[in-house]
Amino acid sequence: MKIPEKKTCLYDVVIIGGGVCGCSLLYALSRYNVRAVLVEKENDLAAGASRANSGIIHAGYDPEPGTLMAKYNAAGNPLMYEICAALDVPHKKTGSLVLAFDQAGRQTIEKLYAQGVQNGVPDMKILEYGELHAREPRLNKDARCALFAGTAGVVSPWEFAIAQAEAAVQGGAEVLLDTEVRGVTARDGGGFSVAAGAGSIEARFVVNAAGLNAGAVSGMIEPAFFTIRPKRGQYFLMDASQAFLTDTVLFQCPNENGKGTLVAPTAHGNLIAGPDSERVSGDDRANTAGGLAFVREAALRTIPALDFAYSIRNFSGVRADSDHPDFIIGESEHAPGFFNIAGIKSPGLTSSPAIARDMVVMLEKAGLLLAPNPRFVSKRKVIRFKQLPREARQKLLSENPRYGAIVCRCETVTEGEILEAFKRPLPPRSLDAVKRRCGAGMGRCQGGFCGPRVLALISRELGVPPREVPLDRKGMYLITGETKTSKGART
Numbered sequence: 001m002k003i004p005e006k007k008t009c010l011y012d013v014v015i016i017g018g019g020v021c022g023c024s025l026l027y028a029l030s031r032y033n034v035r036a037v038l039v040e041k042e043n044d045l046a047a048g049a050s051r052a053n054s055g056i057i058h059a060g061y062d063p064e065p066g067t068l069m070a071k072y073n074a075a076g077n078p079l080m081y082e083i084c085a086a087l088d089v090p091h092k093k094t095g096s097l098v099l100a101f102d103q104a105g106r107q108t109i110e111k112l113y114a115q116g117v118q119n120g121v122p123d124m125k126i127l128e129y130g131e132l133h134a135r136e137p138r139l140n141k142d143a144r145c146a147l148f149a150g151t152a153g154v155v156s157p158w159e160f161a162i163a164q165a166e167a168a169v170q171g172g173a174e175v176l177l178d179t180e181v182r183g184v185t186a187r188d189g190g191g192f193s194v195a196a197g198a199g200s201i202e203a204r205f206v207v208n209a210a211g212l213n214a215g216a217v218s219g220m221i222e223p224a225f226f227t228i229r230p231k232r233g234q235y236f237l238m239d240a241s242q243a244f245l246t247d248t249v250l251f252q253c254p255n256e257n258g259k260g261t262l263v264a265p266t267a268h269g270n271l272i273a274g275p276d277s278e279r280v281s282g283d284d285r286a287n288t289a290g291g292l293a294f295v296r297e298a299a300l301r302t303i304p305a306l307d308f309a310y311s312i313r314n315f316s317g318v319r320a321d322s323d324h325p326d327f328i329i330g331e332s333e334h335a336p337g338f339f340n341i342a343g344i345k346s347p348g349l350t351s352s353p354a355i356a357r358d359m360v361v362m363l364e365k366a367g368l369l370l371a372p373n374p375r376f377v378s379k380r381k382v383i384r385f386k387q388l389p390r391e392a393r394q395k396l397l398s399e400n401p402r403y404g405a406i407v408c409r410c411e412t413v414t415e416g417e418i419l420e421a422f423k424r425p426l427p428p429r430s431l432d433a434v435k436r437r438c439g440a441g442m443g444r445c446q447g448g449f450c451g452p453r454v455l456a457l458i459s460r461e462l463g464v465p466p467r468e469v470p471l472d473r474k475g476m477y478l479i480t481g482e483t484k485t486s487k488g489a490r491t
């Protein structure tokens with residue numbers, strides 16, 4: 001198929017899917033004068049696997065050497081730290097430990113160490129019993145030794161996606177939310193017509209980053225050559241009061257089902273325990289008693305003192321595993337100009353910025369012109385009131401008293417921060433979208449107290465009735481009707 005001249009298409013690149021892969025690509029493209037648009041079917045970005053995962057910046061010893069997963073994990077790790085620092089995304093370099101409880105475990109961590117060396121992972125070491133327990137005093141005393149990787153860390157995965165998309169939009173890119181791609185067809189003169197929402201988008205290049213739907217989207221334009229096989233992982237989110245137990249990512253040995261159940265700090269100061277691994281049909285994010293019991297048992301094997309009475313939430317995410325052993329990345333053989341970023345299971349979050357940079361190179365090779373974008377946003381800062389020093393808080397308060405009204409008491413999130421989120425390039429449309437931008441509702445009460453106030457603010461800022469403000473996805477409403485009419489209400 002012929003790639004058309006730039007002037008005949010409205011957009012240069014359409015990206016389908018607003019997870020970390022799509023958002024990282026949009027941001028990488030925004031370095032250049034490229035007309036790019038990202039199309040997402042949900043009402044917010046990071047609505048799929050990118051919002052519900054372990055949030056680990058993997059060091060890169062886990063994937064088999066020579067695979068795309070190994071290449072992009074190793075390259076993505078330093079890029080994650082670079083982008084998080086530049087765009088003010090919550091993250092922390094914590095280091096990680098893979099624990100060995102027996103001789104088989106020791107052999108596994110020795111293999112992982114050797115793989116890490118081959119993959120070019122720096123700062124790894126096998127810690128023997130004394131050193132291990134001196135470093136992690138609350139570990140199960142049965143752990144004999146561990147593989148330490150100093151470059152592992154934790155990140156807020158949804159903020160990583162949203163921050164990049166916001167910066168890209170500020171730099172001139174576009175994002176269409178609530179817009180589902182229904183078809184992709186080749187245009188007569190070259191390029192593609194993408195049926196999206198109620199209309200269509202014309203573009204020279206299409207990149208499919210549709211996560212669990214990547215197989216279906218690829219099937220719109222090329223013969224099926226891979227199938228997505230979703231695998232769910234379940235978690236406990238623990239209250240911040242449990243965070244004293246460890247500040248390191250603690251894995252058990254990986255097995256055929258994944259990287260091993262972990263206990264880890266989160267970028268927001270909690271602990272998580274999970275995931276398990278279970279094949280499911282589609283985007284099935286249910287939590288099950290069996291899955292949670294498995295996670296609980298595994299986590300207690302790592303830290304026996306972990307107190308599940310302090311679990312504040314369960315959640316699950318669904319991995320876009322495929323029938324290919326590796327990531328599926330590249331240009332279609334049948335539809336030149338159409339690219340896949342598919343089968344992006346773990347370590348997809350860590351790999352996403354490296355995949356994005358490589359995809360830009362692939363697009364350039366396919367004919368995309370890359371002139372520098374003078375509007376490129378290389379830095380941004382977010383106001384997080386509770387993290388500010390006293391003098392900075394006072395200055396802010398004197399400028400805007402809304403920073404003195406605390407809406408979320410668990411996480412100390414102010415009205416000023418929530419209102420600021422509505423001024424950003426991609427304002428929130430749901431309670432969870434506010435949570436993902438400001439942290440309101442992330443704490444111990446999980447929005448029980450602040451939820452109604454946040455709902456009222458969204459209603460006011462967007463000018464929609466409270467009944468039309470969703471908790472999360474469209475159709476998930478908190479208010480479904482009035483219990484009393486004002487006429488019938490007692491005074």
Ligand SMILES: Cc1cc2nc3c(=O)[nH]c(=O)nc-3n(C[C@H](O)[C@H](O)[C@H](O)COP(=O)(O)OP(=O)(O)OC[C@H]3O[C@@H](n4cnc5c(N)ncnc54)[C@H](O)[C@@H]3O)c2cc1C
Nearest residue numbers: 017019021041048049050053054056181211233348349350
């Ligand atoms: C349980 C679990 C734990 C994990 N832990 C880690 C970890 O610790 N570290 C790590 O590096 N990786 C981890 N991963 C992997 C990582 O989360 C994923 O690889 C990554 O989030 C995938 O991003 P994505 O953009 O490819 O897909 P997604 O985040 O799923 O995004 C795809 C988007 O496409 C949209 N979409 C789908 N169809 C259409 C359509 N027709 N039109 C428009 N939009 C569409 C969806 O709504 C979605 O928003 C984990 C994954 C899971 C599930």
